[in-house]
Amino acid sequence: MISFSDSLFKKLWLTVTATILVTVLYSFFLSYLFYEKLYVDIVEESLLEEGNRLASDYIGGPLTDEMKQRVEWYNEKSESEVFLVSNPKELSACLPYSIDYETLIGKEERELLLKGEPVMKAGFEERFGRKILAVAIPLLDNNRLEGIIYLYVPLAKISELTVDFSFLWLIGDVLFIVIAAFLGFKMLRRLTRPLAAMKEAAERVSGGDYSARVNIKSDDEIGQLAKAFNHMSESVQKEDEKKREFLADVSHELRTPISYIKGYSEALETGMIKETDEKNKYLKLINRESGRMVKLVEDLLDLSRLDADEYRLIKNPFPLAQLMEDFIIKYGPALKEKNISLTLDLDPDIIIYGDEGRLEQIFQNIIDNSIRYTECGGSISIMLSKHVYGCKVEIADTGAGIAEEDINKLTERFYRVNKARSRADGGTGLGLAIVDKLIKLHDGKMEIASELGKGTTISLYFPAVEL
Secondary structure: OOOOOOHHHHHHHHHHHHHHHHHHHHHHHHHHHHHHHHHHHHHHHHHHHHHHHHHOOOOOOOOOHHHHHHHHHHHHHOOOEEEEEOOHHHHHHHOOOOOOHHHHOOHHHHHHHHOOOOEEEEEEEOOOOEEEEEEEEEEEEOOEEEEEEEEEEEOOOHHHHOHHHHHHHHHHHHHHHHHHHHHHHHHHHHHHHHHHHHHHHHHHHHOOOOOOOOOOOOOOHHHHHHHHHHHHHHHHHHHHHHHHHHHHHHHHHHHHHHHHHHHHHHHHHOOOOOOHHHHHHHHHHHHHHHHHHHHHHHHHHHHHHHHOOOOOOOOEEEEHHHHHHHHHHHHHHHHHHOOOEEEEEEOOOOEEEEOHHHHHHHHHHHHHHHHHHOOOOOEEEEEEEEEOOEEEEEEEEOOOOOOHHHHOOOOOOOOOOOHHHHHHOOOOOOHHHHHHHHHHHOOOEEEEEEEOOOEEEEEEEEOOOOO
């Protein structure tokens, strides 16, 4: 369950709330500044329009009384204060606040007036307690300044104009922040709940409960993270099961030869066996079981190095047919003992780039199994031929065969189709697991086809060196 004390949740909520608050305040002050600028611009534009309309009545020459009366009449109707003077110095008598002529109409401003351009003036006036905005419109006759229409207006304080606006904005802001904070709380709690579930599941996994899963249905990043976590948890669970099964299998494999060796050696040590033939029989049994233990340990070391990527191949180009012909010779006695016929069909032109010792190990594991599970009088054929993959080695026997449901499990560690028979014949159940990894190290692949009672065919594919 998510609580406010959860650090990530608290940080996210505070961050969202602070962001909303800063955004609201920033938008308020920005709106305030824009509103003030807009108000000043409107007043300034209005004064210019008024002044230009009045100046349009001037037709040249000295200022007439009629025009002065017209301006005075307009002054009474207008919200702004309007004066018509012949000389800028006369403004001191017209304006209701003290002015300094030099600061009101300076040299630069006079030059602008002589060019026919209006002059804008703005400044704070203590008498009004606010800013004053004014405009002077020149009345020119043949580049001679005959008069000035002067308009001014005290600018209302922006606070006076925005009292209602600010009050309503404040109320809206408070409501918005409260609602946003509440909704943010709900939203973030919903968003962080899956993270809390993953945290709980991770703690269960770290405690050894690999069955922990996260039930999240969303397809967003959190949902994808949950799927990845479930996949990881499932993989860890499978690896843990494999590890337990592996340790159980190793213990079982070692228990049998150790118990035999212990029992036979005790029988010899205590003098229970008197006859020389029986002693020799027991010694052979001890030697056989110790050999099985040595083979098992060697296979385990090979698998350990293969799993740790510590297995380094020494590759060289060589004719694969020559290697197989030299290698198969050592199986002559075993084949003769079981009266198994061997057929070879090897293409001598095939060159591959590989580790001769490890390739021999591959063929040895496969042919050992073929001889072991082929009954007396059976046959084994080995064929090497070119293939689109590079080359193909096919080893077929007329042995007992393998059930279809067992074929895909043959490369698993300690997997046996017939555990009792394999153990009696001395197999460790690791041979094909090693073969599978060694073939992959040679960039090859293996296919197994079999039928119960008819035999097994193993096809190996390797890249070949193009000549």
